[in-house]
Amino acid sequence: xGDMKKTKADTLSSFLNNDxxxxxxxxxxxIFGFVCFSFIPICMSLYYAFTDYSLGxxxxxxxxxxxxxxxxxxxxxxxxxxxxxxxxxIAVPFKLTFALLVAFLLTRKSKMVTFYRSLYYVPSLxxxxxxxxxxxxxxxxxxxxxxxxxxxxxxxxxxxxxxxALAIYPLIxxxxxxxxxxxxxxxxxxxxxxxxxYEASEIDGANGFQRFFKIxxxxxxxxxxxxxxxxxxxxxxxxxxxxxxxxxxxxxxTMLYALNVYNQAFKYNNMGYACAMxxxxxxxxxxxxxxxxxTSKFWVFSESEG
Amino acid sequence: MREKKLVMKIIYHLFVLMFGxxxxxxxxxxxxxxxxxxxxxxxxxxxLVPEVFKSSNYHTGWKGFGGTSFATFxxxxxxxxxxxxxxxxxxxxxxxxxxxxxxxxxxxxxxTFMLATMMLPGQVIMIPQYLIYxxxxxxxxxxxxxxPYFCGQAFFIYQMMQFMQGIPRELDEAAKIxxxxxxxxxxxxxxxxxxxxxxxxxxxxxxxxxxDYMGPLLYLSRPQSYTASIAIKLFADSAxxxxxxxxxxxxxxxxxxxxxIFLFFNKYLVExxxxxxxxx
Numbered sequence: 169x170g171d172m173k174k175t176k177a178d179t180l181s182s183f184l185n186n187d188x189x190x191x192x193x194x195x196x197x198x199i200f201g202f203v204c205f206s207f208i209p210i211c212m213s214l215y216y217a218f219t220d221y222s223l224g225x226x227x228x229x230x231x232x233x234x235x236x237x238x239x240x241x242x243x244x245x246x247x248x249x250x251x252x253x254x255x256x257x258i259a260v261p262f263k264l265t266f267a268l269l270v271a272f273l274l275t276r277k278s279k280m281v282t283f284y285r286s287l288y289y290v291p292s293l294x295x296x297x298x299x300x301x302x303x304x305x306x307x308x309x310x311x312x313x314x315x316x317x318x319x320x321x322x323x324x325x326x327x328x329x330x331x332x333a334l335a336i337y338p339l340i341x342x343x344x345x346x347x348x349x350x351x352x353x354x355x356x357x358x359x360x361x362x363x364x365x366y367e368a369s370e371i372d373g374a375n376g377f378q379r380f381f382k383i384x385x386x387x388x389x390x391x392x393x394x395x396x397x398x399x400x401x402x403x404x405x406x407x408x409x410x411x412x413x414x415x416x417x418x419x420x421x422t423m424l425y426a427l428n429v430y431n432q433a434f435k436y437n438n439m440g441y442a443c444a445m446x447x448x449x450x451x452x453x454x455x456x457x458x459x460x461x462x463t464s465k466f467w468v469f470s471e472s473e474g
Numbered sequence: 475m476r477e478k479k480l481v482m483k484i485i486y487h488l489f490v491l492m493f494g495x496x497x498x499x500x501x502x503x504x505x506x507x508x509x510x511x512x513x514x515x516x517x518x519x520x521x522l523v524p525e526v527f528k529s530s531n532y533h534t535g536w537k538g539f540g541g542t543s544f545a546t547f548x549x550x551x552x553x554x555x556x557x558x559x560x561x562x563x564x565x566x567x568x569x570x571x572x573x574x575x576x577x578x579x580x581x582x583x584x585x586t587f588m589l590a591t592m593m594l595p596g597q598v599i600m601i602p603q604y605l606i607y608x609x610x611x612x613x614x615x616x617x618x619x620x621x622p623y624f625c626g627q628a629f630f631i632y633q634m635m636q637f638m639q640g641i642p643r644e645l646d647e648a649a650k651i652x653x654x655x656x657x658x659x660x661x662x663x664x665x666x667x668x669x670x671x672x673x674x675x676x677x678x679x680x681x682x683x684x685x686d687y688m689g690p691l692l693y694l695s696r697p698q699s700y701t702a703s704i705a706i707k708l709f710a711d712s713a714x715x716x717x718x719x720x721x722x723x724x725x726x727x728x729x730x731x732x733x734x735i736f737l738f739f740n741k742y743l744v745e746x747x748x749x750x751x752x753x754x
Contacts, residue, residue, distance in 0.1 A: 184655075185655055185656060187576055187577055187578050187656075188578045188579050189578075190572070190576050190578065190656040190657070191572045191576040191577070191578025191579075191580075191581060192572075192578060192580075193572075194568045194569060194571050194572030194576065194660070195568075195569055195572040195573065195578075195581075195584055196568075197565040197568060197569055197624060197625045197626045198565070198569040198584065198588060198625060198626040198631065199584060200625055201565075201622060201624075201625020201626055202584070202587055202588075202591065202625070204606075204625075205599070205603060205622050205625060206587075206591050206594065206599060208602070208606070209598075209599035209602035209603045209606065210594075210598065210599060210602075212602035212605065212606075213598055213599060213601060213602045216601070216602065223605070223608070273490065274490070276486070278487075280487065280490075282740070284490050284491075284494060286736070286737075286740050287494040287497070287498060288494055288497060289736075289740075290497070290498045290501060291497055291498065291500075291501075293681055293732055293733070293736055294501060294681075294685075294729050294732060296681070296682065296685040297684075297685040297687075297703060297725075297728065297729065297732075298685070298687050298703045298704075298706050298707050298725075299504070299703075299706055299724075299725030299726075299728050299729060300500065300501070300504070300725075302706065302707070302709075302710055302721060302725065303500055303501075303503065303504045303507075303722070303725065304500065305710075306507075306515065306518075306718065307500060307503070307518075309516075309518065311516055311517060311518045312518045313503065313518045313519075313520060314518075315518060316517075316518045316519065316520060317520065345497070345500075349678070397593070401593055401595065404595060405595050405596055405597060407687075407688055408685075408687040408688065411687070412687070412707060412710070425597075426597050429597050429600075429601075430597075430688075433600075433601050433604075434604075434692065439601055439605070442601055443601055443602070446595070446597045446598040446600075446601065447598065449595055449597060449598070450594070450595060450598050453593075453595055457593060
């Protein structure tokens with residue numbers, strides 16, 4: 169009797185310690201979450217994109233491609249694509265360049281560097297908050313701080329949020345200002361470049377610029393790729409800043425994509441239409457990510473290739 | 475030569491400091507604005523020193539809206555943020571361990587799915603997620619704001635996996651020989667050594683969640699349940715004139731927890747980010 173019990177316990181323990189079981193036990197939270205919070209919603213979203221579903225309606229009526237046809241006649245939608253691309257293509261390169269330069273500037277061996285790094289990280293730390301978005305709105309107001317600087321320097325006042333052409337720039341500037349998290353990742357990457365590379369180049373008489381372009385940049389290129397993709401994706405999803413600072417105005421000139429989707433879904437209750445919009449966004453973003461990956465083989469160096 | 479080096483050093487430090495000052499100026503301006511008069515804020519003065527020092531902004535702001543004070547809003551924020559952050563650390567480290575240390579069937583598949591969710595724009599699943607919670611009767615409520623964080627967050631799983639690659643496998647082997655099970659290896663070896671990555675996760679997840687606006691905007695509807703980020707926006711929404719002083723006062727307070735977490739853990743921030751796996 170006792171023996172049988174022991175074998176049972178043994179089988180249980182060897183079952184529990186089987187790699188397949190251990191792996192699934194540890195991965196269980198992700199598997200559950202993926203199925204419930206990603207996979208099922210994606211399927212639902214794809215289905216709703218072809219319906220006229222709205223919250224409260226009993227049945228979602230299948231309308232085929234109508235939502236997509238409607239999209240390409242929707243002026244607000246076309247404008248929001250245009251403005252979002254402008255936002256992403258200006259904000260991301262500037263942000264990454266800036267992050268890289270600052271990270272490089274802060275690689276010196278100095279006790280102050282940790283302090284400086286924290287200082288430069290502050291905008292990222294607080295920048296996503298409503299609090300800072302409201303401050304930003306005030307900084308660019310007609311009588312705001314930016315305009316008083318301009319006036320002090322002898323320029324005309326600019327009505328930032330009143331102009332369709334200019335309203336997007338305060339938002340872009342705010343995105344660039346939050347360069348801290350990319351900077352931290354660059355800094356971690358810079359730390360891992362072997363110092364022997366630099367020592368060797370110094371013996372060969374390379375100057376600072378050469379070292380930066382011939383050693384630092386190639387060694388960092390996989391990390392640049394990573395940052396580029398993550399920042400592009402997050403820039404496409406910018407919501408809070410547009411919602412709080414401009415609300416999409418004037419005349420939809422800052423109607424970033426995510427804000428437009430939100431409005432359609434939760435303000436106008438066009439759930440089906442909004443799902444169709446988010447799928448167009450997914451396709452556009454996948455294409456851009458794919459292009460980045462495809463071109464990456466021309467500029468990302470892997471150590472195995474030397 | 476030595477003098478030249480010293481001068482360069484001073485220029486370097488001055489430049490970095492000044493530039494840093496410009497970078498955090500908007501934040502300083504907000505803090506000083508919380509002590510300024512409304513009229514002074516609206517004039518857009520550059521000065522960080524209030525003409526008239528007015529601490530009553532804090533008193534006015536703290537009263538909140540419709541009888542709900544900021545004590546409630548901050549309590550709500552803290553509740554959601556702490557639980558979500560705890561959930562993220564726990565679940566992400568479990569999942570990262572399984573992906574990086576255990577060879578189980580389906581590992582590659584799930585890992586690919588994880589990378590895919592990292593690149594999946596949240597907006598695509600935001601609407602159906604909302605509908606799911608809505609049908610389960612969980613809207614309005616805190617569950618949608620917390621539950622997903624117990625299922626592992628792709629970004630942090632990935633970061634932790636990067637970090638785990640730097641933990642020598644020999645340690646696992648040694649523990650195994652000493653009779654430690656895979657569960658024990660996680661609890662006794664990996665988790666303690668993962669500390670820097672965990673700290674990075676805590677910092678980043680804490681401020682992401684604390685600052686989160688869209689989630690509470692979708693899922694909370696009663697003022698008593700509002701988080702601080704929603705409440706602060708109410709200052710700007712009010713039908714009457716916006717009380718900027720009070721708004722900045724509460725904004726300043728809302729940034730304090732984030733700063734505290736950051737100051738407390740900041741020396742780990744760079745250490746905790748592994749990039750070794752990014753190299754081709």
